[in-house]
Amino acid sequence: MKKYKCKICGHVIESDQKLDKSFSCPMCEVSGDLFVEVPEKKELKEKENDIIQDKNDRAVRISKSNPAITKVVENCINCGICKKTCREVVGIRYEDDEVKTPVCIHCGQCVTHCPKDAIRPKQTYRYLKELLEKKEKIMVVSTAPAVRVALAEEFGYEVGTFAEGKMISALRKLGFDYVLDITFGADLTIMEEAQEFLNRIQSGNHLPQFTSCCPSWVKYAEIYYPELLPYLSSCKSPIGMQGSIIKTYFAEKKKINPCHIVNVVVAPCTAKKYEIQRKEMENVSRYLEIEEIRDNDYVITTTELAKMIKEASISFDDLEEGSYDSILGKGSGAGVIFGNTGGVMQAALRNVYYHLTGKNPPERLLHFEAVRGLEGVKEATVTIQNMKIKVAVVQGLTNIPAIVEKLKQNELDYRFIEVMNCKGGCIGGGGQTIHIGMNKDEIRLKRIQGLYQEDDKLTYRSSYENPDIKRIYREFLKKPCSKKSETLLHTKYASKTHIYFK
Ligand code: SF4
Numbered sequence: 001m002k003k004y005k006c007k008i009c010g011h012v013i014e015s016d017q018k019l020d021k022s023f024s025c026p027m028c029e030v031s032g033d034l035f036v037e038v039p040e041k042k043e044l045k046e047k048e049n050d051i052i053q054d055k056n057d058r059a060v061r062i063s064k065s066n067p068a069i070t071k072v073v074e075n076c077i078n079c080g081i082c083k084k085t086c087r088e089v090v091g092i093r094y095e096d097d098e099v100k101t102p103v104c105i106h107c108g109q110c111v112t113h114c115p116k117d118a119i120r121p122k123q124t125y126r127y128l129k130e131l132l133e134k135k136e137k138i139m140v141v142s143t144a145p146a147v148r149v150a151l152a153e154e155f156g157y158e159v160g161t162f163a164e165g166k167m168i169s170a171l172r173k174l175g176f177d178y179v180l181d182i183t184f185g186a187d188l189t190i191m192e193e194a195q196e197f198l199n200r201i202q203s204g205n206h207l208p209q210f211t212s213c214c215p216s217w218v219k220y221a222e223i224y225y226p227e228l229l230p231y232l233s234s235c236k237s238p239i240g241m242q243g244s245i246i247k248t249y250f251a252e253k254k255k256i257n258p259c260h261i262v263n264v265v266v267a268p269c270t271a272k273k274y275e276i277q278r279k280e281m282e283n284v285s286r287y288l289e290i291e292e293i294r295d296n297d298y299v300i301t302t303t304e305l306a307k308m309i310k311e312a313s314i315s316f317d318d319l320e321e322g323s324y325d326s327i328l329g330k331g332s333g334a335g336v337i338f339g340n341t342g343g344v345m346q347a348a349l350r351n352v353y354y355h356l357t358g359k360n361p362p363e364r365l366l367h368f369e370a371v372r373g374l375e376g377v378k379e380a381t382v383t384i385q386n387m388k389i390k391v392a393v394v395q396g397l398t399n400i401p402a403i404v405e406k407l408k409q410n411e412l413d414y415r416f417i418e419v420m421n422c423k424g425g426c427i428g429g430g431g432q433t434i435h436i437g438m439n440k441d442e443i444r445l446k447r448i449q450g451l452y453q454e455d456d457k458l459t460y461r462s463s464y465e466n467p468d469i470k471r472i473y474r475e476f477l478k479k480p481c482s483k484k485s486e487t488l489l490h491t492k493y494a495s496k497t498h499i500y501f502k
């Protein structure tokens with residue numbers, strides 16, 4: 001006999017089969033589909049053994065097996081800031097059990113808020129150093145947009161300094177064979193996501209479309225709002241797409257055996273360490289029919305890259321302005337602003353405008369002020385060819401319950417919603433440089449400005465203009481949402497409500 005627990009009131013029922021809608025909770029009367037299975041005691045014990053032992057009861061509890069973050073217990077002063085951040089800033093629900101509920105969406109906001117450096121991104125860079133030294137594999141690194149406006153801060157530069165060139169040179173000196181840019185993967189995401197959006201507009205199905213490039217948001221939806229999953233874009237994140245393309249198209253072009261490639265990502269985000277391990281991110285394995293191959297192999301954060309540079313005694317000041325390798329080495333302005341809140345939305349609208357009109361987007365869409373800034377929820381209506389598209393940009397998952405409630409009541413007519421866990425977007429991710437005592441919003445705004453300034457300077461502002469993007473569709477993918485694109489660049493997610501009740 002298995003045990004099932006009501007998600008609403010916590011009442012436990014024993015049953016030999018899964019409860020369904022025909023059952024009604026004797027305590028609160030909700031239907032049986034809102035009951036989740038209670039894990040066996042043995043399983044609970046295993047989970048308890050997995051927790052990093054820590055007497056500090058006000059701190060968040062972290063699993064040893066957490067792929068994204070870890071704890072240095074001796075640094076902790078039990079101030080409680082991390083748990084307050086987890087509950088009030090990130091939106092993790094603690095009402096079930098204050099102590100035992102270590103549901104983690106891996107965002108690393110506890111890392112950025114801890115005043116004692118007691119919670120840290122899991123350090124992956126040491127394995128990488130070994131691999132780089134051995135020189136047995138083809139080491140390919142791709143850098144996420146937001147890293148270039150935070151890395152230099154580790155070397156005493158002004159917050160938000162744009163340091164793309166020095167970052168590239170540092171990666172070359174560290175021994176990487178190819179240095180590529182995830183702004184390319186971001187452009188590819190937009191090509192696919194904008195097409196998916198147009199398809200949904202045409203069919204009228206599953207609107208609004210929610211973005212899905214933030215793995216913390218995806219896991220949050222899987223745990224708390226599985227009913228939203230069909231509304232999430234099926235597009236993999238930029239790093240997910242970049243990883244798939246490197247081990248297929250790129251490998252083919254460069255005549256490299258994909259099994260010899262080690263794909264490394266430098267990200268502002270601790271949750272990306274979790275994302276690359278998900279079974280939903282094994283598109284290359286399915287496409288090439290090779291079991292032991294992953295789309296991406298390692299993620300290191302901005303702070304880990306800084307450690308690698310320092311440990312290799314590379315003088316950051318003396319680094320030259322390097323440039324990315326071809327053929328996945330260039331993104332448009334739309335790809336660059338992915339690192340900012342509202343960036344994905346703006347990038348997508350630039351593409352949607354082109355699809356619907358055949359013209360480049362006007363100034364109002366290139367500087368789309370309504371979705372910029374640090375408010376939790378920003379909304380705007382864009383009119384293209386008499387079509388009114390209402391959009392929202394959400395930063396911070398504490399804003400999600402109210403939005404979902406209104407959507408359920410049919411009170412909102414959004415068509416497209418961007419969701420990012422971190423305030424400011426990925427520039428504020430858990431793997432970015434930390435400045436204890438400095439105003440966090442000031443830091444966010446400076447980094448945001450760093451990326452927008454770069455967007456303004458670039459010749460190509462929209463993903464469809466990127467010559468590398470044109471080439472890959474011509475030579476390999478054929479068109480957005482083609483069969484090959486679906487195989488390599490899309491995925492789908494399933495409910496994880498059982499985690500909430502472990
Ligand atoms: S914020 Fe840091 S020091 Fe404070 S309780 Fe959490 S881990 Fe400990």
Ligand code: SF4
Nearest residue numbers: 214269421422426429
């Ligand atoms: S907003 Fe960006 S940095 Fe933050 S968790 Fe999501 S993907 Fe990671």
